[in-house]
Amino acid sequence: MSASDPGSSHIKEWVLDRETEYRFELDPGSSLAIRLLKGFAEVFGAELAEGKYYLFGHECKAAVFTWQGCTIEMSFATVAHVTGTPSTEYVSDETPMYAYANVHLALEKMRVRALSVHQGSPLPPGPDAEVDSGPPRVLVLGPENSGKTSVCKILTNYAVRAGQGWTPIYVNTDPSEGGWTIPGTISAVPVTASLGTSSPASPLGSAATSAPTILSSNALLPLVYWYGHPEIKRNPLLMDRLIRNLGENVVERHDLDPEGRASGIIVDTPSSFASSPSSTSADHRQTLIRACVDAFRINVILVVGHEKLNVEVQRAYGSRMTVVKIPKSGGVVELDVQYRQRIHAQQIYTYMYGQVVSPPRGLSASVIGDADFDGRLAPSSSVIPFGELTFLRIGEKSMAPSSALPIGATRTVNEMHPIQLDPASPGSGLLNAIVALLAPPVHPEETERYDEEVLDLQVSGFLAITNVDVPNRKLTILSPGPGSFSGRTATIGSFEWSEP
Numbered sequence: 353m354s355a356s357d358p359g360s361s362h363i364k365e366w367v368l369d370r371e372t373e374y375r376f377e378l379d380p381g382s383s384l385a386i387r388l389l390k391g392f393a394e395v396f397g398a399e400l401a402e403g404k405y406y407l408f409g410h411e412c413k414a415a416v417f418t419w420q421g422c423t424i425e426m427s428f429a430t431v432a433h434v435t436g437t438p439s440t441e442y443v444s445d446e447t448p449m450y451a452y453a454n455v456h457l458a459l460e461k462m463r464v465r466a467l468s469v470h471q472g473s474p475l476p477p478g479p480d481a482e483v484d485s486g487p488p489r490v491l492v493l494g495p496e497n498s499g500k501t502s503v504c505k506i507l508t509n510y511a512v513r514a515g516q517g518w519t520p521i522y523v524n525t526d527p528s529e530g531g532w533t534i535p536g537t538i539s540a541v542p543v544t545a546s547l548g549t550s551s552p553a554s555p556l557g558s559a560a561t562s563a564p565t566i567l568s569s570n571a572l573l574p575l576v577y578w579y580g581h582p583e584i585k586r587n588p589l590l591m592d593r594l595i596r597n598l599g600e601n602v603v604e605r606h607d608l609d610p611e612g613r614a615s616g617i618i619v620d621t622p623s624s625f626a627s628s629p630s631s632t633s634a635d636h637r638q639t640l641i642r643a644c645v646d647a648f649r650i651n652v653i654l655v656v657g658h659e660k661l662n663v664e665v666q667r668a669y670g671s672r673m674t675v676v677k678i679p680k681s682g683g684v685v686e687l688d689v690q691y692r693q694r695i696h697a698q699q700i701y702t703y704m705y706g707q708v709v710s711p712p713r714g715l716s717a718s719v720i721g722d723a724d725f726d727g728r729l730a731p732s733s734s735v736i737p738f739g740e741l742t743f744l745r746i747g748e749k750s751m752a753p754s755s756a757l758p759i760g761a762t763r764t765v766n767e768m769h770p771i772q773l774d775p776a777s778p779g780s781g782l783l784n785a786i787v788a789l790l791a792p793p794v795h796p797e798e799t800e801r802y803d804e805e806v807l808d809l810q811v812s813g814f815l816a817i818t819n820v821d822v823p824n825r826k827l828t829i830l831s832p833g834p835g836s837f838s839g840r841t842a843t844i845g846s847f848e849w850s851e852p
Protein backbone atom coordinates (compact mmCIF):
# COMPACT_ATOMS: atom_id res chain seq x y z
CA MET A 353 0.00 0.00 0.00
CA SER A 354 1.27 3.47 -0.74
CA ALA A 355 -0.13 6.96 -1.03
CA SER A 356 1.06 9.63 -3.41
CA ASP A 357 0.15 13.22 -4.10
CA PRO A 358 0.31 14.02 -7.82
CA GLY A 359 0.73 17.78 -7.38
CA SER A 360 -2.68 19.18 -6.47
CA SER A 361 -3.50 19.52 -2.84
CA HIS A 362 -7.01 18.27 -3.61
CA ILE A 363 -6.14 15.07 -5.41
CA LYS A 364 -4.61 12.02 -3.81
CA GLU A 365 -3.89 8.58 -5.14
CA TRP A 366 -3.94 5.38 -3.11
CA VAL A 367 -2.57 2.04 -4.19
CA LEU A 368 -4.38 -0.70 -2.27
CA ASP A 369 -3.04 -4.20 -1.85
CA ARG A 370 -5.36 -7.15 -2.30
CA GLU A 371 -7.89 -7.73 0.50
CA THR A 372 -7.41 -4.33 2.06
CA GLU A 373 -9.74 -1.37 2.40
CA TYR A 374 -9.43 2.40 2.41
CA ARG A 375 -11.70 3.81 5.15
CA PHE A 376 -12.80 7.41 5.38
CA GLU A 377 -15.01 9.63 7.52
CA LEU A 378 -16.22 12.95 6.12
CA ASP A 379 -16.83 16.04 8.23
CA PRO A 380 -19.91 18.25 7.84
CA GLY A 381 -19.62 20.33 4.69
CA SER A 382 -16.94 18.29 2.97
CA SER A 383 -17.34 15.92 0.06
CA LEU A 384 -15.16 13.44 -1.73
CA ALA A 385 -15.04 11.98 -5.24
CA ILE A 386 -13.43 8.58 -5.70
CA ARG A 387 -12.33 7.22 -9.08
CA LEU A 388 -11.03 3.74 -9.70
CA LEU A 389 -7.96 4.03 -11.90
CA LYS A 390 -6.85 0.41 -12.04
CA GLY A 391 -7.98 -2.96 -10.71
CA PHE A 392 -11.22 -3.87 -8.97
CA ALA A 393 -12.88 -2.27 -5.95
CA GLU A 394 -16.21 -2.12 -4.17
CA VAL A 395 -18.04 -0.01 -1.57
CA PHE A 396 -20.13 -2.20 0.77
CA GLY A 397 -20.29 -4.83 -1.97
CA ALA A 398 -21.23 -2.45 -4.81
CA GLU A 399 -18.61 -2.69 -7.53
CA LEU A 400 -16.95 0.51 -8.75
CA ALA A 401 -16.66 1.00 -12.51
CA GLU A 402 -13.22 1.97 -13.76
CA GLY A 403 -12.86 5.68 -14.58
CA LYS A 404 -16.22 6.74 -13.12
CA TYR A 405 -16.37 9.31 -10.31
CA TYR A 406 -18.33 8.32 -7.18
CA LEU A 407 -19.38 11.17 -4.90
CA PHE A 408 -19.66 10.98 -1.12
CA GLY A 409 -20.95 13.74 1.14
CA HIS A 410 -23.07 14.67 4.19
CA GLU A 411 -20.67 13.18 6.75
CA CYS A 412 -20.53 9.86 4.94
CA LYS A 413 -18.40 7.14 6.51
CA ALA A 414 -17.49 4.22 4.29
CA ALA A 415 -14.73 2.03 2.89
CA VAL A 416 -13.41 1.06 -0.54
CA PHE A 417 -12.50 -2.63 -0.39
CA THR A 418 -10.53 -4.58 -2.98
CA TRP A 419 -10.20 -8.34 -3.38
CA GLN A 420 -7.52 -8.17 -6.09
CA GLY A 421 -5.77 -4.84 -5.42
CA CYS A 422 -6.41 -1.49 -7.09
CA THR A 423 -5.41 2.13 -7.52
CA ILE A 424 -7.96 4.77 -6.56
CA GLU A 425 -7.91 8.54 -6.89
CA MET A 426 -9.55 10.88 -4.37
CA SER A 427 -10.64 14.44 -5.10
CA PHE A 428 -11.65 16.48 -2.08
CA ALA A 429 -13.97 19.47 -1.89
CA THR A 430 -13.07 22.51 0.13
CA VAL A 431 -15.97 24.34 1.69
CA ALA A 432 -15.74 27.66 3.55
CA HIS A 433 -11.91 27.57 3.48
CA VAL A 434 -11.82 24.25 5.25
CA THR A 435 -9.89 21.65 3.31
CA GLY A 436 -12.33 18.86 2.76
CA THR A 437 -9.99 15.96 3.32
CA PRO A 438 -11.66 13.28 5.43
CA SER A 439 -11.10 13.81 9.14
CA THR A 440 -10.13 10.17 9.28
CA GLU A 441 -8.69 8.14 6.44
CA TYR A 442 -6.56 5.04 6.58
CA VAL A 443 -6.00 1.69 4.95
CA SER A 444 -6.66 -1.50 6.86
CA ASP A 445 -5.67 -5.02 5.98
CA GLU A 446 -7.83 -6.50 8.74
CA THR A 447 -11.35 -6.85 7.40
CA PRO A 448 -14.06 -9.44 7.98
CA MET A 449 -14.72 -9.68 4.24
CA TYR A 450 -13.65 -13.36 4.04
CA ALA A 451 -16.28 -14.28 6.60
CA TYR A 452 -18.91 -12.18 4.83
CA ALA A 453 -18.00 -13.73 1.46
CA ASN A 454 -18.36 -17.21 2.99
CA VAL A 455 -21.80 -16.31 4.29
CA HIS A 456 -22.67 -15.05 0.80
CA LEU A 457 -21.55 -18.35 -0.76
CA ALA A 458 -23.68 -20.34 1.68
CA LEU A 459 -26.71 -18.12 0.91
CA GLU A 460 -26.02 -18.49 -2.81
CA LYS A 461 -26.15 -22.28 -2.42
CA MET A 462 -29.51 -21.99 -0.72
CA ARG A 463 -30.82 -19.82 -3.58
CA VAL A 464 -29.65 -22.29 -6.23
CA ARG A 465 -31.21 -25.20 -4.35
CA ALA A 466 -34.49 -23.31 -3.86
CA LEU A 467 -34.63 -22.50 -7.56
CA SER A 468 -33.85 -26.13 -8.47
CA VAL A 469 -36.71 -27.28 -6.25
CA HIS A 470 -39.07 -24.77 -7.84
CA GLN A 471 -38.07 -25.78 -11.36
CA GLY A 472 -38.20 -29.48 -10.52
CA SER A 473 -34.51 -29.93 -11.42
CA PRO A 474 -32.36 -32.37 -9.45
CA LEU A 475 -30.77 -30.72 -6.41
CA PRO A 476 -27.10 -29.82 -6.87
CA PRO A 477 -24.79 -32.50 -5.43
CA GLY A 478 -23.34 -31.90 -1.99
CA PRO A 479 -23.35 -33.19 1.57
CA ASP A 480 -27.02 -32.30 2.03
CA ALA A 481 -28.15 -33.12 -1.50
CA GLU A 482 -31.55 -34.27 -0.24
CA VAL A 483 -32.24 -31.32 2.04
CA ASP A 484 -34.21 -28.30 0.92
CA SER A 485 -34.06 -25.60 3.57
CA GLY A 486 -35.75 -23.06 1.29
CA PRO A 487 -34.33 -19.80 0.01
CA PRO A 488 -32.23 -17.77 2.44
CA ARG A 489 -34.37 -15.63 4.71
CA VAL A 490 -31.78 -13.94 6.85
CA LEU A 491 -32.17 -11.92 10.03
CA VAL A 492 -29.16 -9.78 10.98
CA LEU A 493 -28.88 -8.95 14.69
CA GLY A 494 -26.23 -7.00 16.55
CA PRO A 495 -25.66 -4.21 19.06
CA GLU A 496 -25.38 -0.52 18.25
CA ASN A 497 -22.68 0.37 15.74
CA SER A 498 -21.82 -3.23 14.96
CA GLY A 499 -22.19 -2.79 11.21
CA LYS A 500 -25.52 -4.60 10.70
CA THR A 501 -26.67 -2.34 7.89
CA SER A 502 -23.29 -2.60 6.19
CA VAL A 503 -23.42 -6.42 6.38
CA CYS A 504 -26.97 -6.41 4.94
CA LYS A 505 -25.84 -4.15 2.12
CA ILE A 506 -22.79 -6.28 1.32
CA LEU A 507 -24.84 -9.51 1.23
CA THR A 508 -27.57 -7.89 -0.90
CA ASN A 509 -25.05 -6.38 -3.30
CA TYR A 510 -23.16 -9.66 -3.65
CA ALA A 511 -26.45 -11.40 -4.49
CA VAL A 512 -27.40 -8.93 -7.23
CA ARG A 513 -23.84 -9.02 -8.59
CA ALA A 514 -23.87 -12.81 -8.83
CA GLY A 515 -25.23 -12.57 -12.38
CA GLN A 516 -28.07 -15.01 -11.71
CA GLY A 517 -30.81 -12.39 -11.91
CA TRP A 518 -31.50 -12.59 -8.17
CA THR A 519 -33.74 -9.89 -6.70
CA PRO A 520 -33.38 -10.31 -2.92
CA ILE A 521 -35.85 -8.39 -0.79
CA TYR A 522 -34.10 -6.02 1.59
CA VAL A 523 -36.18 -5.35 4.68
CA ASN A 524 -35.36 -2.48 7.00
CA THR A 525 -36.98 -2.83 10.43
CA ASP A 526 -34.86 -0.10 12.01
CA PRO A 527 -36.98 3.07 12.32
CA SER A 528 -33.94 5.15 13.21
CA GLU A 529 -32.31 4.26 9.91
CA GLY A 530 -34.62 5.94 7.38
CA GLY A 531 -33.92 3.40 4.66
CA TRP A 532 -35.33 4.63 1.39
CA THR A 533 -37.67 7.26 2.78
CA ILE A 534 -37.43 9.08 6.10
CA PRO A 535 -36.70 7.92 9.64
CA GLY A 536 -39.65 6.54 11.60
CA THR A 537 -40.49 4.00 8.92
CA ILE A 538 -39.99 0.31 8.34
CA SER A 539 -39.85 -0.82 4.74
CA ALA A 540 -39.05 -3.52 2.19
CA VAL A 541 -37.89 -3.44 -1.40
CA PRO A 542 -36.85 -6.03 -4.01
CA VAL A 543 -33.34 -5.05 -5.04
CA THR A 544 -32.38 -5.44 -8.70
CA ALA A 545 -29.14 -3.46 -8.86
CA SER A 546 -26.36 -2.69 -6.38
CA LEU A 547 -27.27 -0.39 -3.48
CA GLY A 548 -25.03 2.63 -3.70
CA THR A 549 -23.43 4.60 -0.90
CA SER A 550 -23.00 8.32 -1.28
CA SER A 551 -24.68 9.92 1.70
CA PRO A 552 -26.07 8.70 5.02
CA ALA A 553 -29.26 10.53 3.99
CA SER A 554 -29.91 7.72 1.52
CA PRO A 555 -28.09 4.82 3.18
CA LEU A 556 -29.72 2.16 1.00
CA GLY A 557 -29.74 3.83 -2.42
CA SER A 558 -32.39 6.05 -3.96
CA ALA A 559 -36.12 5.46 -4.01
CA ALA A 560 -38.09 6.21 -7.15
CA THR A 561 -40.01 9.12 -5.64
CA SER A 562 -39.17 11.68 -8.26
CA ALA A 563 -38.74 12.12 -11.97
CA PRO A 564 -34.93 12.18 -12.00
CA THR A 565 -34.57 9.08 -9.88
CA ILE A 566 -37.44 7.16 -11.45
CA LEU A 567 -35.51 7.31 -14.69
CA SER A 568 -32.39 5.83 -13.19
CA SER A 569 -32.17 2.09 -13.63
CA ASN A 570 -31.73 1.20 -9.97
CA ALA A 571 -34.38 3.44 -8.41
CA LEU A 572 -36.34 1.44 -5.86
CA LEU A 573 -40.05 1.30 -5.06
CA PRO A 574 -40.26 0.49 -1.36
CA LEU A 575 -43.25 -0.74 0.59
CA VAL A 576 -43.41 1.48 3.67
CA TYR A 577 -45.16 1.48 7.06
CA TRP A 578 -45.02 4.42 9.45
CA TYR A 579 -44.00 3.85 13.04
CA GLY A 580 -43.29 7.51 13.67
CA HIS A 581 -40.46 7.42 16.22
CA PRO A 582 -36.76 6.59 16.12
CA GLU A 583 -36.79 4.37 19.23
CA ILE A 584 -38.53 1.04 19.60
CA LYS A 585 -39.24 1.62 23.29
CA ARG A 586 -41.82 4.32 22.39
CA ASN A 587 -44.34 1.72 21.23
CA PRO A 588 -43.11 -1.88 20.94
CA LEU A 589 -46.66 -3.16 20.41
CA LEU A 590 -47.09 -1.00 17.33
CA MET A 591 -43.70 -2.08 16.07
CA ASP A 592 -44.68 -5.74 16.47
CA ARG A 593 -47.84 -5.18 14.44
CA LEU A 594 -46.06 -3.27 11.68
CA ILE A 595 -43.37 -5.94 11.36
CA ARG A 596 -46.08 -8.56 10.97
CA ASN A 597 -47.87 -6.42 8.35
CA LEU A 598 -44.66 -5.92 6.42
CA GLY A 599 -43.89 -9.65 6.61
CA GLU A 600 -47.35 -10.55 5.34
CA ASN A 601 -46.83 -8.35 2.29
CA VAL A 602 -43.36 -9.70 1.58
CA VAL A 603 -44.48 -13.33 1.93
CA GLU A 604 -47.53 -12.64 -0.27
CA ARG A 605 -45.30 -11.19 -2.94
CA HIS A 606 -43.10 -14.27 -2.81
CA ASP A 607 -46.12 -16.56 -2.99
CA LEU A 608 -47.08 -14.84 -6.24
CA ASP A 609 -43.54 -15.02 -7.60
CA PRO A 610 -42.02 -18.40 -6.73
CA GLU A 611 -39.03 -17.77 -8.99
CA GLY A 612 -38.27 -14.45 -7.28
CA ARG A 613 -38.71 -16.15 -3.91
CA ALA A 614 -35.49 -18.13 -4.47
CA SER A 615 -33.52 -14.86 -4.13
CA GLY A 616 -34.50 -14.70 -0.47
CA ILE A 617 -34.88 -11.94 2.09
CA ILE A 618 -32.34 -9.98 4.13
CA VAL A 619 -33.69 -8.29 7.25
CA ASP A 620 -31.79 -5.47 8.97
CA THR A 621 -32.80 -4.83 12.59
CA PRO A 622 -32.45 -2.03 15.15
CA SER A 623 -29.74 -2.35 17.77
CA SER A 624 -32.39 -2.44 20.51
CA PHE A 625 -33.25 -6.00 19.36
CA ALA A 626 -29.81 -6.99 20.59
CA SER A 627 -29.43 -5.14 23.85
CA SER A 628 -32.00 -3.88 26.29
CA PRO A 629 -31.75 -0.18 27.01
CA SER A 630 -33.26 0.31 30.46
CA SER A 631 -36.74 1.04 29.19
CA THR A 632 -36.99 -1.59 26.45
CA SER A 633 -37.69 -4.68 28.45
CA ALA A 634 -35.99 -7.93 27.53
CA ASP A 635 -39.47 -9.31 26.91
CA HIS A 636 -40.18 -6.78 24.21
CA ARG A 637 -36.82 -7.45 22.63
CA GLN A 638 -37.55 -11.18 22.46
CA THR A 639 -41.07 -10.55 21.20
CA LEU A 640 -39.82 -8.35 18.39
CA ILE A 641 -37.14 -10.82 17.34
CA ARG A 642 -39.85 -13.49 17.31
CA ALA A 643 -42.10 -11.18 15.26
CA CYS A 644 -39.37 -10.91 12.62
CA VAL A 645 -38.65 -14.65 12.66
CA ASP A 646 -42.35 -15.46 12.17
CA ALA A 647 -43.21 -12.65 9.78
CA PHE A 648 -40.36 -13.25 7.34
CA ARG A 649 -40.14 -17.04 7.95
CA ILE A 650 -36.49 -16.59 8.90
CA ASN A 651 -34.23 -19.62 8.42
CA VAL A 652 -30.80 -18.04 9.02
CA ILE A 653 -29.82 -15.66 11.83
CA LEU A 654 -26.54 -13.77 11.66
CA VAL A 655 -25.27 -12.25 14.90
CA VAL A 656 -22.71 -9.52 14.30
CA GLY A 657 -19.85 -9.66 16.79
CA HIS A 658 -21.70 -10.22 20.08
CA GLU A 659 -20.91 -13.37 22.04
CA LYS A 660 -23.68 -13.11 24.65
CA LEU A 661 -26.37 -12.39 22.10
CA ASN A 662 -25.11 -15.25 19.96
CA VAL A 663 -25.48 -17.68 22.87
CA GLU A 664 -28.93 -16.34 23.66
CA VAL A 665 -30.11 -16.61 20.03
CA GLN A 666 -28.50 -20.08 19.64
CA ARG A 667 -30.49 -21.23 22.67
CA ALA A 668 -33.77 -19.82 21.40
CA TYR A 669 -33.52 -20.64 17.69
CA GLY A 670 -30.48 -22.88 17.16
CA SER A 671 -32.53 -26.08 17.02
CA ARG A 672 -34.81 -24.80 14.23
CA MET A 673 -32.47 -22.80 12.03
CA THR A 674 -28.88 -21.84 11.33
CA VAL A 675 -27.50 -19.26 13.74
CA VAL A 676 -24.06 -17.92 12.83
CA LYS A 677 -21.88 -15.39 14.62
CA ILE A 678 -19.98 -13.19 12.20
CA PRO A 679 -17.18 -10.76 13.05
CA LYS A 680 -17.69 -7.02 13.39
CA SER A 681 -15.58 -4.87 11.09
CA GLY A 682 -12.96 -2.72 12.80
CA GLY A 683 -13.98 0.04 10.38
CA VAL A 684 -17.49 0.54 11.78
CA VAL A 685 -17.79 4.05 13.14
CA GLU A 686 -19.39 4.82 16.52
CA LEU A 687 -22.21 7.17 15.60
CA ASP A 688 -23.29 9.47 18.40
CA VAL A 689 -26.75 10.85 19.16
CA GLN A 690 -26.00 14.30 17.67
CA TYR A 691 -24.78 12.72 14.42
CA ARG A 692 -27.91 10.57 14.20
CA GLN A 693 -30.13 13.61 14.78
CA ARG A 694 -28.31 15.56 12.03
CA ILE A 695 -28.78 12.64 9.63
CA HIS A 696 -32.48 12.36 10.49
CA ALA A 697 -32.96 16.06 9.63
CA GLN A 698 -30.91 15.59 6.45
CA GLN A 699 -33.02 12.57 5.43
CA ILE A 700 -36.27 14.47 5.89
CA TYR A 701 -34.86 17.44 3.98
CA THR A 702 -33.61 15.13 1.21
CA TYR A 703 -37.05 13.55 0.94
CA MET A 704 -38.52 16.97 0.08
CA TYR A 705 -35.70 18.77 -1.68
CA GLY A 706 -33.63 15.92 -3.13
CA GLN A 707 -30.00 15.14 -2.61
CA VAL A 708 -27.25 17.46 -3.61
CA VAL A 709 -23.65 16.51 -2.95
CA SER A 710 -21.30 19.33 -3.94
CA PRO A 711 -18.60 17.95 -6.19
CA PRO A 712 -14.99 18.75 -5.40
CA ARG A 713 -13.65 21.85 -7.12
CA GLY A 714 -12.75 21.34 -10.76
CA LEU A 715 -15.12 18.43 -11.20
CA SER A 716 -18.20 19.54 -13.08
CA ALA A 717 -21.46 17.67 -13.54
CA SER A 718 -20.42 16.63 -17.05
CA VAL A 719 -17.14 15.17 -15.77
CA ILE A 720 -18.85 13.36 -12.93
CA GLY A 721 -21.93 12.32 -14.89
CA ASP A 722 -23.55 11.11 -11.70
CA ALA A 723 -27.26 11.55 -11.01
CA ASP A 724 -26.56 11.61 -7.27
CA PHE A 725 -24.51 14.75 -7.69
CA ASP A 726 -27.54 16.98 -8.25
CA GLY A 727 -30.83 15.33 -7.53
CA ARG A 728 -32.51 18.62 -6.61
CA LEU A 729 -36.30 18.38 -6.22
CA ALA A 730 -38.95 21.08 -5.96
CA PRO A 731 -41.58 20.30 -3.34
CA SER A 732 -44.99 21.91 -3.47
CA SER A 733 -46.42 24.12 -0.74
CA SER A 734 -50.20 24.34 -0.57
CA VAL A 735 -52.79 25.81 1.77
CA ILE A 736 -55.69 23.55 2.69
CA PRO A 737 -58.73 24.01 4.92
CA PHE A 738 -58.71 22.25 8.32
CA GLY A 739 -61.22 19.55 7.41
CA GLU A 740 -59.52 18.32 4.24
CA LEU A 741 -57.15 15.89 5.93
CA THR A 742 -57.86 13.80 9.01
CA PHE A 743 -54.92 13.76 11.42
CA LEU A 744 -54.34 10.91 13.82
CA ARG A 745 -51.88 10.08 16.56
CA ILE A 746 -51.38 6.46 17.60
CA GLY A 747 -51.64 6.29 21.39
CA GLU A 748 -51.04 9.25 23.71
CA LYS A 749 -48.40 11.88 22.95
CA SER A 750 -46.06 10.83 25.70
CA MET A 751 -46.79 7.41 26.95
CA ALA A 752 -44.66 4.96 28.81
CA PRO A 753 -45.09 1.41 27.49
CA SER A 754 -47.62 -0.78 29.36
CA SER A 755 -44.73 -2.73 30.85
CA ALA A 756 -43.56 0.42 32.66
CA LEU A 757 -46.89 1.03 34.40
CA PRO A 758 -47.21 0.18 38.09
CA ILE A 759 -48.36 -3.40 38.70
CA GLY A 760 -52.12 -3.65 38.39
CA ALA A 761 -52.49 -0.26 36.70
CA THR A 762 -54.28 -0.04 33.38
CA ARG A 763 -54.28 2.87 31.03
CA THR A 764 -57.29 4.62 29.58
CA VAL A 765 -55.77 5.06 26.13
CA ASN A 766 -54.26 2.02 24.51
CA GLU A 767 -50.85 2.26 22.76
CA MET A 768 -52.55 1.17 19.54
CA HIS A 769 -55.53 3.44 19.72
CA PRO A 770 -55.77 6.08 16.95
CA ILE A 771 -56.70 9.47 18.41
CA GLN A 772 -58.05 12.14 16.09
CA LEU A 773 -56.31 15.52 16.39
CA ASP A 774 -58.00 18.88 16.20
CA PRO A 775 -55.71 21.30 14.30
CA ALA A 776 -57.33 24.21 16.14
CA SER A 777 -56.26 22.87 19.50
CA PRO A 778 -52.96 24.35 20.76
CA GLY A 779 -51.85 20.92 21.94
CA SER A 780 -52.37 19.20 18.58
CA GLY A 781 -48.62 19.21 17.91
CA LEU A 782 -49.29 19.66 14.20
CA LEU A 783 -47.18 22.77 13.64
CA ASN A 784 -43.92 21.68 12.00
CA ALA A 785 -44.89 18.03 12.32
CA ILE A 786 -43.94 15.42 9.78
CA VAL A 787 -46.97 13.27 9.02
CA ALA A 788 -47.36 10.10 6.98
CA LEU A 789 -50.09 10.20 4.36
CA LEU A 790 -51.70 6.78 4.55
CA ALA A 791 -52.70 4.82 1.47
CA PRO A 792 -56.46 4.42 1.13
CA PRO A 793 -57.81 1.03 2.32
CA VAL A 794 -57.38 -1.64 -0.37
CA HIS A 795 -61.08 -2.60 -0.28
CA PRO A 796 -62.91 0.65 0.61
CA GLU A 797 -66.22 -0.94 -0.38
CA GLU A 798 -65.98 -3.42 2.49
CA THR A 799 -68.53 -2.45 5.08
CA GLU A 800 -66.78 -4.18 7.93
CA ARG A 801 -64.36 -1.57 9.25
CA TYR A 802 -62.37 -1.76 12.46
CA ASP A 803 -61.00 0.84 14.83
CA GLU A 804 -57.34 0.14 14.37
CA GLU A 805 -57.50 -0.27 10.58
CA VAL A 806 -55.17 2.70 10.05
CA LEU A 807 -52.36 0.74 11.70
CA ASP A 808 -52.46 -1.71 8.82
CA LEU A 809 -52.34 0.87 6.03
CA GLN A 810 -49.17 1.45 4.04
CA VAL A 811 -47.75 4.91 3.52
CA SER A 812 -48.10 6.71 0.22
CA GLY A 813 -45.96 9.72 1.12
CA PHE A 814 -44.92 12.21 3.79
CA LEU A 815 -45.99 15.79 4.40
CA ALA A 816 -44.62 18.61 6.54
CA ILE A 817 -47.07 21.01 8.17
CA THR A 818 -45.31 24.33 7.94
CA ASN A 819 -48.08 26.62 9.24
CA VAL A 820 -51.29 26.28 11.24
CA ASP A 821 -53.54 29.32 10.76
CA VAL A 822 -56.17 28.87 13.46
CA PRO A 823 -58.19 32.11 12.83
CA ASN A 824 -58.68 31.22 9.16
CA ARG A 825 -58.78 27.45 9.83
CA LYS A 826 -56.09 26.70 7.26
CA LEU A 827 -52.94 24.61 7.13
CA THR A 828 -49.86 25.08 4.96
CA ILE A 829 -48.53 21.75 3.78
CA LEU A 830 -45.22 20.94 2.14
CA SER A 831 -45.42 17.83 -0.02
CA PRO A 832 -43.03 16.28 -2.55
CA GLY A 833 -45.47 17.08 -5.37
CA PRO A 834 -48.79 18.84 -5.93
CA GLY A 835 -51.95 16.84 -5.33
CA SER A 836 -55.22 16.68 -3.48
CA PHE A 837 -55.37 15.32 0.05
CA SER A 838 -59.12 15.51 0.26
CA GLY A 839 -60.60 12.78 2.44
CA ARG A 840 -57.19 11.28 3.20
CA THR A 841 -55.79 10.34 6.58
CA ALA A 842 -52.35 11.29 7.92
CA THR A 843 -50.62 10.04 11.06
CA ILE A 844 -48.31 12.12 13.20
CA GLY A 845 -45.17 10.79 14.90
CA SER A 846 -42.40 12.53 16.80
CA PHE A 847 -40.37 13.92 13.88
CA GLU A 848 -40.36 17.62 13.12
CA TRP A 849 -39.71 19.64 10.02
CA SER A 850 -36.99 22.26 10.21
CA GLU A 851 -35.94 24.48 7.33
CA PRO A 852 -32.17 24.19 7.01
Ligand SMILES: Nc1ncnc2c1ncn2[C@@H]1O[C@H](COP(=O)(O)OP(=O)(O)OP(=O)(O)O)[C@@H](O)[C@H]1O
Binds near residue numbers: 414497502621623683
Ligand atom coordinates in the same frame (compact mmCIF):
# COMPACT_ATOMS: atom_id res chain seq x y z
N1 LIG B 1 -15.52 -0.95 7.05
C1 LIG B 1 -15.99 0.27 7.28
N2 LIG B 1 -15.21 1.34 7.07
C2 LIG B 1 -15.65 2.60 7.32
N3 LIG B 1 -16.89 2.88 7.77
C3 LIG B 1 -17.71 1.83 7.99
C4 LIG B 1 -17.32 0.49 7.75
N4 LIG B 1 -18.36 -0.33 8.06
C5 LIG B 1 -19.36 0.49 8.47
N5 LIG B 1 -18.97 1.77 8.43
C6 LIG B 1 -19.77 2.95 8.82
O1 LIG B 1 -20.03 2.85 10.22
C7 LIG B 1 -21.32 3.39 10.50
C8 LIG B 1 -22.14 2.37 11.28
O2 LIG B 1 -22.31 1.22 10.48
P1 LIG B 1 -23.73 0.51 10.28
O3 LIG B 1 -24.80 1.54 10.01
O4 LIG B 1 -23.56 -0.56 9.29
O5 LIG B 1 -23.92 -0.09 11.74
P2 LIG B 1 -25.27 -0.57 12.44
O6 LIG B 1 -24.91 -1.61 13.41
O7 LIG B 1 -26.28 -0.93 11.38
O8 LIG B 1 -25.72 0.77 13.14
P3 LIG B 1 -26.92 1.05 14.17
O9 LIG B 1 -26.28 1.29 15.48
O10 LIG B 1 -27.56 2.29 13.60
O11 LIG B 1 -27.86 -0.11 14.16
C9 LIG B 1 -21.94 3.77 9.17
O12 LIG B 1 -21.73 5.14 8.95
C10 LIG B 1 -21.15 2.96 8.15
O13 LIG B 1 -21.14 3.54 6.88
